[in-house]
Amino acid sequence: MVKRLFVSGYKAHELGIFNEKNPGLAIIKKALKRELIRLLEEELEWVIISGQLGVEMWAAETVLELKKEYPHLKLAVITPFLNQEEKWKEETQDYYRTIVMQADYLNSVYQTPYEGVWQLKEKDKFLLSHSDGILLVYDEENEGSPKFLSKLAARKAEMGEYQLVRINAYDLQTIAEEQQQELYNGDF
Structure with missing residues (x-):
């Protein structure tokens, strides 16, 4: 059973998503x-x-939306x-702070500003050790920044x-094909 879920994956620029209007978003x-509902x-x-x-x-935006139906759901941001x-x-x-202000828990692994890339690797290890599972948006065939985390999680x-x-x-x-089918079925 997963009570505490770490969610991660690609950065927006790795997916070519630069604004809210991108259909992939x-x-x-x-x-x-x-997956969260499941x-x-x-x-x-x-x-x-x-x-x-x-x-x-x-994922944080999705959690905040789901909290309306699932009020027991909580969001933690651990930078x-x-x-x-x-x-x-x-x-x-501004976008980041708007989301973070709505979190139920906010903390940082290191109580210092950026010192080096090692902090990012240690953050992954910390979050894996403080969760029961991970939901990772990552495709092994399209490598990117989640590669290291994917290996650790596996x-x-x-x-x-x-x-x-x-x-x-x-x-x-x-999902894209399902949405296309829904649009197609809605036209008739």
Whole structure:
């Protein structure tokens, strides 16, 4: 049973998603919502993210939406270091802060500003060790920043007592085709 779920995946730019109007974004959010609802029906209580732009923040938006139907669901944002957003564009900082302000729990693995890339690797290890499972939007055929995390999660899952759920390109394509079919059926 997964009570505490770490959600991660690609960064927005790795998927070529640069604004809310990108049609791929709705597909990713729908895939996230499906898996979260499935896990909610099995005992999910917490969704944990590190606040990374892309899949993690879209998952946070989805959690905040789902809280209307599942008020027991909680969102934790555990950043790798303090003020991770300080060098981002102002509108991106505003978006990030709007989401983070609605979190049920906010903390940082390291109580210092950015010191090195090692903090990001240690953040992954910390979040894996403080969760019962991970929902990872990642496709092994399209490598990107989640590659290291995917390997760590797979090793942890192989040892047992840890659930690894992946959303891959096939899953997203299936949702896109379902949406096309719904549109097509709605026209008649």
